[in-house]
Amino acid sequence: MSDPLLETLVDNRYLVRSRIARGGMSTVYLATDTRLDRDVALKVLYPHLAADRGFLDRFEREAKSAARLSHPHVVGVLDQGVTDSLSYLVMEYVPGRTLRDVLNERHRLSPRLALAMMDAVVDGLAAAHEAGLVHRDVKPENVLLASSGAIKIADFGLARAVTTSTNTGTLVGTVAYLAPELVTGAGADARSDIYSAGIMLYEMLTGSQPFTGEVPIQVAFAHVHSSVPAPSAACPGLAEDLDELxxxxxxxxxxxxxxxxxxxxxxxRHIRTSLTDEQLDFHAPGSPPAQRPGQGDRTTVMTQTPSGATEVISQAQPNATEVLQRTDNATTVLGHPLTAEGYQDDDGYDGHGDDDGDYPELSPRAGRRLAKKDFKASQKEASRAAQRPEVSLRPGRPRRRGVLLALLVTLLVAAAAFAGWFFGAGPGALVSIPEVSNTSVEAAGSRLGEEGLRYTTSEVYDEVISAGMVVGTDPAAAQQIRRFQPVTLLVSRGPELFSVPNVIQRSLEDAREKITEAGLATGTVTEEFSEDVPAGQVLAQVPAADADLRRGTPVDLTVSKGPAPVEVPVVAGKTEQEAVRLIQEAGLSATVSPERINSVDVPKGSVAVQTPSSGLVERGGTVTLTISDGPRMVQVPSYVGKQADTAREELERLGFRVEVNEILGGFFGTVRAQDPAGGTAPEGSVIKLTVV
Known part of the structure; x- marks a missing residue:
């Protein structure tokens, strides 16, 4: 059937390209993150979960927790969101296969390969457990084998979110790998993941799961009431260490x-290093192909209904629902009693048959199961009976028993006396460690020997105690220990010396950081002008690089202020060429302004203004020169016949200088003659007036 999500854009960001898989709670798609242009795995929850507001709140919190878990063996959570129509989780896309694909292909794995895969899985679980996360659904389908060779475990946080949903008592897991406490409702922790990992290791070593059944509840019942057999029982020849693990x-x-x-x-990891190559590469010769996992390899959802029942829904049989309901003395399966001995179905089968060996009126299917059950029970009883002796071959002898009892009492008394001596005056007696600091090793060893203590030596750095002298002991002085416990003498190597780093031509901030990293301190910082080292960089250091100093010793730094400033020469009034030459000889750069100004005092072609006009500037700085265009030419009005005072005032306002020549004392104050009396004249030039 076509999937409506294919080729759609989820949340305006994730383009769904293809469907990868369907699980017990969600569908996984291959999508492209259009914002970052990368492939991602898009997990879309089923509608009945997405419609639960309480679940979505917890799902969001668990997604954030899982996103904080960054580990090379854990599939990373990249994003999470909820739209109007769906709720989704974005994860790292890991192209490759799953461990289930490998098991389906090889049936069983060598111990070397199985332990290598378990190492990566358990390493990822360890990081999650340290972060406070519990997976709850460890199985081969959730172990991804990337094409690059990386091994990653997927689906952290989702099972927990479903388990802790506020309006359901849902338990998500795969019955073949489900820990007993999850079935009985005792709650899950890190040890529940360890149980599932152990079942997975059993399957990798043997090629089959330890418990199977026609319906999921039978497998769940086996986890609660049966112990997992040793892998060597299904695959003889496996190392005993693997069984124990x-x-x-x-x-x-x-x-x-x-x-x-x-x-x-x-x-x-200890077992991987302790097993021999033969044990790690073990293969059972001539063994038939291992049984492939069946119904138990799918995620199973167990929910607590409003009536207090627990539903078991297998993805392999989506329409088959079985109900477990607790009563005062039993758990029921579809309303039938489930006790520690077995369960009873509609045919009256109780898991054992009647006491007299007769069968009730049963259906053919129930009869076959009952016969098989009774046959196994009779075999077990015959085995137990064969181990019980019919006649005692050696009847008891009272006198021998008395001697043995006396010998036992004597041994107990001797053991008590030995223990009293051992812990009272012998090697187990408590003694106080003497104070031996600032003494020689020989003297300290002699002092410890007087107390019956053995010692070893270890060298340490010390800023106070001289090299070769004892700094102290481990455990410390005055502590009480048993005489057989070793004491370590800490012998001084003198102060620890640190090499001074070379910070020449580094910035002051960088130099401080390097000195601190070297275990030293920054001392006095001074500044000097330098023609070669740029401003802000270290010009000199004391002590010099590679000197050996004690921790915290200050290193003085001299920082460059750049080239020394130069005096600006005064070139106003000088010709343009001479002014440029003088400025360049001073180590500065001269720039001539394209605009000129009129000047009464400075001749045309000479410097009228310079900026800066004087003072100190940085070497290589620029001095701007403005050249004079000479005085401004002004129209000269004629004031002949006008009053001399008026003529003087107006001519001076126009920028001229006025000279008055009075005739007959200038009695009338009238201008009789003017030179010049018209035309133009340079601003600041002299206008001569003759006044009568």
Whole structure:
């Protein structure tokens, strides 16, 4: 059937290209992030989950928690969102295969390959457990094998979000790998993931799952009431360490398992290094192909209905629903009693048959199952009976029992006396560690020997105690220990010396950082002019580079202020060529302004204005020169016949200088003659008036 999401744009960002897989809670698509132009895995939740507001709130919080988990063996969560029609999770796209594909192809794996894959899976689980995350659905389908060779575990956070939904008591998992406490409703923690990982390791080693059944509830019942068998029972010849590892991980009691992924990872790596090549590459010769996983490899959703029942819905049979409901003394399956001994179906089958060996009126299917069950029960009883002796070959002898009892009492008394001596005056006695600091190693060793203590030496740096002298002990002085416990003498190597880094021509900030990283301190910082080192960079350091100093010793720095400033020469009034020459000889650059100005005082072609006019400037700075265009030419009006005072005032306002020549004392104050009396004259020139 066509998928309506294909070739659509989700949330205006993710272009759905193809469908990868369908799971118990969602459909996974290959999509392209159009914003970042990269392939991603788009997980779209089923509508009944997306319609639950309480679930969506928890789903968002769990997605954020999973997004903070960054680990090379964990598929990264990139984004999460909710639109009007769907809720989705964006994850890292890992092209390749799943571990399930490998198991379907090879059936079983060599111990070397199985442990290598488990190492990556458990490493990822360890990082998640340390971050407070529990996976809850560890299985081969969720272990991705990238084409690049990377191994990653997927789907963190989603199962937890469903499990903790506010309006359902949903438990998500795959019954073949489900921990017993999840079935009984006791809650999940890191040890639940360890159980699932142990089941997965069993399957990789043997090619089959430890528990199978026609319906998921039978498998779940087996997890609660049966112990996982040793892998060597299904595949003889496997190393005993592998049996112990699987049984440790799959203990029915969570207290009997590793506390988290980190604890399991350490033991897993120890076993990988302790097994021989023959044990790691073991292959059972002539063994038939391993049984492929069946119904139990699909995610199963167990929900608590309003009536208190627990529904078990297998993805392999989406229309088959089985209900587990707790009563005072039993759990029921589809309304039939489920006890520690078995369960009873509509045909009256209770898992064992009647006490007298007769069968009730059963359906053919129930009869076959009952006969098979009774046959197995009779075999077990015959095996137990064969191990019980019919006659005692050695009847008890009272006198011998008395001697043995006396011998046992004597041994207990001797053991108690030995223990009293051992912990009272012997090697197990408590002694106080003497104070031996600032003494020689020989003297300190002699002092410890007087107390019956053994010691080793270890060299440490010390800023106070001289080299070769004892700094102290580990454990410290005055602490009480047993005589058989070793003591470490800490011998001084003198102060720890640190090499001075070379910070010449580095910026001051960079130099401070390098000095701090070297275990030293920045001392006095001074500034000097330099023609060669740019301003702001270190010009000199004291002590010099590669000198050995104690921790925290200051290093003085001299920082360049750049080239020294130069005095600006005064060139106003000089010709343009001479002014440029003088400025360049001073180490500066001269620029001539394209605009000229009129000047009464400066001749045409000479410097009228310079900027700056004087003072100190940085070497290579620019001095701008403005050249004079000479005085401005002004129209000279004629004032002949006019009053001399008026003529003087107006001519001076026009920029002229006025000379008055009075005739007969200038009695009338009238201008009789003017030179010049018209035309133009340079501003500032002299106008002569003759006044009578």
């Amino acid at each position: 699987v049984l440790w991980c799959t203990s029915q009691d969570p207290e009997g398992r590793p506390v988290d992924g980190r604890a399991l990872l350490g033991e897993l």
